Amino acid sequence: MTREPPPMIAYDRVDKSFDGGRIKAVDGVSLSVMRGELLAIVGGSGSGKTTLLRLANRLIDADAGTVRIEGEDVRTADPIALRRRIGIVFQAGALFPHLSVADNIGITPKLLGWPHDRIAARVDELLDLVRLDRAQHRDRFPHELSGGQRQRVGVARALAAGPNIVLMDEPFGALDPLTRDALGEDFRALHDRLGLTTVLITHDITEALLLADRIAVMRAGRLLALGRAAELAHSTEPYVTELLQTPRRQALRLSALLPQDGAV
Numbered sequence: 001m002t003r004e005p006p007p008m009i010a011y012d013r014v015d016k017s018f019d020g021g022r023i024k025a026v027d028g029v030s031l032s033v034m035r036g037e038l039l040a041i042v043g044g045s046g047s048g049k050t051t052l053l054r055l056a057n058r059l060i061d062a063d064a065g066t067v068r069i070e071g072e073d074v075r076t077a078d079p080i081a082l083r084r085r086i087g088i089v090f091q092a093g094a095l096f097p098h099l100s101v102a103d104n105i106g107i108t109p110k111l112l113g114w115p116h117d118r119i120a121a122r123v124d125e126l127l128d129l130v131r132l133d134r135a136q137h138r139d140r141f142p143h144e145l146s147g148g149q150r151q152r153v154g155v156a157r158a159l160a161a162g163p164n165i166v167l168m169d170e171p172f173g174a175l176d177p178l179t180r181d182a183l184g185e186d187f188r189a190l191h192d193r194l195g196l197t198t199v200l201i202t203h204d205i206t207e208a209l210l211l212a213d214r215i216a217v218m219r220a221g222r223l224l225a226l227g228r229a230a231e232l233a234h235s236t237e238p239y240v241t242e243l244l245q246t247p248r249r250q251a252l253r254l255s256a257l258l259p260q261d262g263a264v
């Protein structure tokens, strides 16, 4: 009998509190993210989404329960190896303002001690990957880029050391809807092409429905629901029903306004 490979990320009854236990940010969460999966985490402000992500790469430690990456408890994992395996994309790019695009992208390889030539070649490869023209962009500074370009650099930086896991915290939040949509689709294609496992935090349930394989709904630190779009559609949980109301209404209105055959 062959053994199933372990999930890429597995939370097992994880608790995390702040302020001496007064704020329960993550409350008894068990959740597995499978290899190759794109999981979206949705939920209101303060529901524990970011805390959940930060537990995965040990920016913070759990009070109780375990977090495993490919079967290995993060508490005993080598932190440098963890940094190589997990790329992070922060809100609105969060690039280092005083570093060029190339230096921003190359920062993790540099910390890992890669030789200069290898970093330069990797930066060019990544600029191609995120569809930014090398010559035009590699020497620019973050303030010389549009929001969408900055976020593409943020994705390139996260992928620099060749991670197989990517964690994204509201990556497309500050962008206009068209740029957001294009970037989301581009990232989904990259995720599939590179065989990544991705956890994407978003406030936007429509974005989650369109991009993710499964959606985790958080509320007050708890995992309220988890499933594919069609599974969530059958949820009887009032908060989930409420979340799905807006995309449902929009879909109806849009299909009435934009007939399929283009007739006017």
Ligand SMILES: Nc1ncnc2c1ncn2[C@@H]1O[C@H](COP(=O)(O)OP(=O)(O)OP(=O)(O)O)[C@@H](O)[C@H]1O
Binding pocket: 018, 019, 023, 024, 025, 043, 044, 045, 046, 047, 048, 049, 050, 051, 052
């Ligand atoms: N370092 C910290 N110290 C104290 N409280 C914290 C800390 N980090 C998070 N919290 C609190 O834990 C709770 C969960 O926060 P978290 O950032 O995980 O929520 P979130 O769902 O990501 O919210 P948002 O969508 O607004 O980013 C909140 O009440 C927050 O104020």
